[in-house]
Amino acid sequence: xxxxxxxxxxxxxxxxxxxxxxxxxxxxxxxxxxxxxxxxxxxxxxxxxxxxxxxxxxxxxxxxxxxxxxxxxxxxxxxxxxxxxxxxxxxxxxxxxxxxxxxxxxxxxxxxxxxxxxxxxxxxxxxxxxx
Amino acid sequence: xxxxxxxxxxxxxxxxxxxxxxxxxxxxxxxxxxxxxxxxxxxxxxxxxxxxxxxxxxxxxxxxxxxxxxxxxxxxxxxxxxxxxxxxxxxxxxxxxxxxxxxxxxxxxxxxxxxxxxxxxxxxxxxxxxxxxxxxxxxxxxxxxxxxxxxxxxxxxxxxxxxxxxxxxxxxxxxxxxxxxxxxxxxxxxxxxxxxxxxxxxxxxxxxxxxxxxxxxxxxxxxxxxxxxxxxxxxxxxxxxxxxxxxxxxxxxxxxxxxxxxxxxxxxxxxxxxxxxxxxxxxxxxxxxxxxxxxxxxxxxxxxxxxxxxxxxxxxxxxxxxxxxxxxxxxxxxxxxxxxxxxxxxxxxxxxxxxxxxxxxxxxxxxxxxxxxxxxxxxxxxxxxxxxxxxxxxxxxxxxxxxxxxxxxxxxxxxxxxxxxxxxxxxxxxxxxxxxxxxxxxxxxxxxxxxxxxxxxxxxxxxxxxxxxxxxxxxxxxxxxxxxxxxxxxxxxxxxxxxxxxxxxxxxxxxxxxxxxxxxxxxxxxxxxxxxxxxxxxxxxxxxxxxxxxxxxxxxxxx
Numbered sequence: 001x002x003x004x005x006x007x008x009x010x011x012x013x014x015x016x017x018x019x020x021x022x023x024x025x026x027x028x029x030x031x032x033x034x035x036x037x038x039x040x041x042x043x044x045x046x047x048x049x050x051x052x053x054x055x056x057x058x059x060x061x062x063x064x065x066x067x068x069x070x071x072x073x074x075x076x077x078x079x080x081x082x083x084x085x086x087x088x089x090x091x092x093x094x095x096x097x098x099x100x101x102x103x104x105x106x107x108x109x110x111x112x113x114x115x116x117x118x119x120x121x122x123x124x125x126x127x128x129x130x131x
Numbered sequence: 132x133x134x135x136x137x138x139x140x141x142x143x144x145x146x147x148x149x150x151x152x153x154x155x156x157x158x159x160x161x162x163x164x165x166x167x168x169x170x171x172x173x174x175x176x177x178x179x180x181x182x183x184x185x186x187x188x189x190x191x192x193x194x195x196x197x198x199x200x201x202x203x204x205x206x207x208x209x210x211x212x213x214x215x216x217x218x219x220x221x222x223x224x225x226x227x228x229x230x231x232x233x234x235x236x237x238x239x240x241x242x243x244x245x246x247x248x249x250x251x252x253x254x255x256x257x258x259x260x261x262x263x264x265x266x267x268x269x270x271x272x273x274x275x276x277x278x279x280x281x282x283x284x285x286x287x288x289x290x291x292x293x294x295x296x297x298x299x300x301x302x303x304x305x306x307x308x309x310x311x312x313x314x315x316x317x318x319x320x321x322x323x324x325x326x327x328x329x330x331x332x333x334x335x336x337x338x339x340x341x342x343x344x345x346x347x348x349x350x351x352x353x354x355x356x357x358x359x360x361x362x363x364x365x366x367x368x369x370x371x372x373x374x375x376x377x378x379x380x381x382x383x384x385x386x387x388x389x390x391x392x393x394x395x396x397x398x399x400x401x402x403x404x405x406x407x408x409x410x411x412x413x414x415x416x417x418x419x420x421x422x423x424x425x426x427x428x429x430x431x432x433x434x435x436x437x438x439x440x441x442x443x444x445x446x447x448x449x450x451x452x453x454x455x456x457x458x459x460x461x462x463x464x465x466x467x468x469x470x471x472x473x474x475x476x477x478x479x480x481x482x483x484x485x486x487x488x489x490x491x492x493x494x495x496x497x498x499x500x501x502x503x504x505x506x507x508x509x510x511x512x513x514x515x516x517x518x519x520x521x522x523x524x525x526x527x528x529x530x531x532x533x534x535x536x537x538x539x540x541x542x543x544x545x546x547x548x549x550x551x552x553x554x555x556x557x558x559x560x561x562x563x564x565x566x567x568x569x570x571x572x573x574x575x576x577x578x579x580x581x582x583x584x585x586x587x588x589x590x591x592x593x594x595x596x597x598x599x600x601x602x603x604x605x606x607x608x609x610x611x612x613x614x615x616x617x618x619x620x621x622x623x624x625x626x627x628x629x630x631x632x633x634x635x636x637x638x639x640x641x642x643x644x645x646x647x648x649x650x651x652x653x654x655x656x657x658x659x660x661x662x663x664x665x666x667x668x669x670x671x672x673x674x675x676x677x678x679x680x681x682x683x684x685x686x687x688x689x690x
Binding site: 013014015016017018019022023025026027029035037038039040041043065066067069070071094096098113114115117118119 | 250251253254256262263264265266269270334338339340378379380466469470471503504505506579582583586590596599600612615617686688690
């Protein structure tokens with residue numbers, strides 16, 4: 001490993017459930033990654049700006065309100081507009097199985113649903129991040 | 132409860148039993164684990180005897196139901212007299228669709244309504260606000276104005292049902308709309324029964340739908356206390372909530388400690404605002420979680436009741452017994468549900484609901500099996516409601532009051548949780564009270580630490596979650612999930628535009644201006660909000676005025 005992986009853990013939209021985001025953030029940190037947590041109520045614009053400014057390799061978004069089909073693609077679109085599509089985007093939360101293929105097609109690399117061991121997410125990031 | 136001689140005898144016999152019987156068995160058949168723990172990670176002993184509750188004083192610590200310190204129940208006959216209110220939290224999409232669901236629930240034996248609002252409503256934005264995009268109607272019903280509220284309660288007689296509204300930062304505006312709808316139905320405010328959650332402190336800590344800064348929020352809350360004590364006397368003005376604290380990952384004892392610490396802060400704020408403790412305290416209500424560890428949960432409810440009674444009497448000098456009674460709503464634990472093998476959740480919910488009933492709850496929401504995946508379907512909600520009806524009518528646990536009292540384990544556990552919760556309250560007092568402790572991030576940090584410990588225990592397999600980290604199955608049955616129409620956002624926007632072209636905009640301006648002045652001064656803001664919503668000022672407009680004057684809360688971001 002040449003450089004430490006940097007991850008932005010973000011809570012897009014109005015959803016206040018941040019237990020999952022915090023658990024993932026702590027797990028990634030314990031796995032040796034550098035983690036920046038945005039806190040609640042971040043707009044896609046704020047998330048992308050923070051990701052670029054913090055020079056992260058990965059954006060991990062957690063959402064439990066059902067607004068994922070709206071908010072995830074917006075982040076992807078903004079990253080493209082800013083020539084930052086090398087930043088890998090992953091997501092988690094209460095996301096129905098049937099929505100996952102569509103999200104992946106739009107460019108979300110992986111979706112982690114409830115019950116996923118955090119080590120799976122750690123491993124996925126290590127194996128897939130653009131080094 | 133026991134004389135010393137008898138306790139000494141039991142203690143001696145226990146030692147003998149350990150040396151003769153127990154050791155022999157242990158040497159041949161070791162126990163399954165080195166240490167046994169509760170759902171909250173607290174150590175559990177192999178056996179509890181009178182020795183473990185030797186300091187328990189029946190009259191002082193338990194007493195009779197309906198008598199101080201209310202450990203055995205807030206009322207003498209409990210579920211023999213009246214069953215708990217079966218109150219299913221529901222709401223999605225438009226007011227019209229939610230109205231249909233409420234009518235369905237009432238037809239099927241639900242005895243109280245419980246309104247779930249969508250996130251824009253909970254954060255005081257109209258459906259056409261840019262931040263509302265994608266969120267309208269998703270986790271609850273979208274309410275932009277009195278016009279939506281009229282549809283939401285259409286055909287539901289507000290003098291007959293009690294309604295709980297999970298609304299916090301904009302609670303005053305939604306309560307005002309409820310009062311206005313009732314008036315249109317010909318029901319005066321003094322006949323209204325229900326609850327608004329109105330608990331902002333736990334929003335900062337665990338739930339996230341805050342708007343205004345702490346001090347201004349506390350003012351809005353005490354304004355509601357005052358207004359309701361005069362105008363809506365049967366209304367529960369706050370539901371001090373441990374539910375979300377537990378969902379965020381706290382232990383059972385933390386749930387009690389942090390919730391009662393929040394309660395103390397509200398009482399102090401109201402007293403500071405000049406209210407007499409007995410004028411508002413009887414209308415305080417509580418809201419707890421029920422997780423899977425049945426006996427720990429029962430002990431938790433009993434501990435909370437006893438501790439609150441003591442706090443109200445000893446700390447605040449309440450005289451009215453009603454001020455000392457902790458009455459509570461329970462919801463089963465959403466975070467305990469698994470997305471894997473979702474039908475198993477029916478069993479979890481049944482255990483949790485049983486804990487709430489044995490713990491003496493006044494009202495209960497049972498979660499549906501599919502809630503780790505989406506909002507529940509009507510079929511799933513029906514099973515959840517039937518679960519309550521089976522407990523009420525078939526299980527037999529409602530036949531006697533506080534049936535687990537006197538269990539050595541449950542009594543020992545009740546005392547342990549009470550003591551542990553009191554330690555947290557003392558610590559929070561040292562930090563200057565709950566609002567200060569929250570500003571410093573103390574409570575958030577404690578909860579996140581507990582959540583992370585639990586997460587690690589699940590991942591190591593120390594804590595077993597059936598279907599998730601053990602007894603997994605490859606074949607997951609396909610689930611029918613509820614889909615919210617993605618057009619809801621557009622429909623709400625159109626309704627708003629129409630509303631704004633039809634109402635008396637001059638009157639709206641005038642009422643909003645009056646509200647602004649009230650916010651800037653010391654007047655109770657409630658009457659001004661009631662006036663504004665009656666003119667169909669929107670929720671976003673009312674909250675917008677308050678945002679202008681009060682500013683917004685800045686979250687203390689921490690991991």
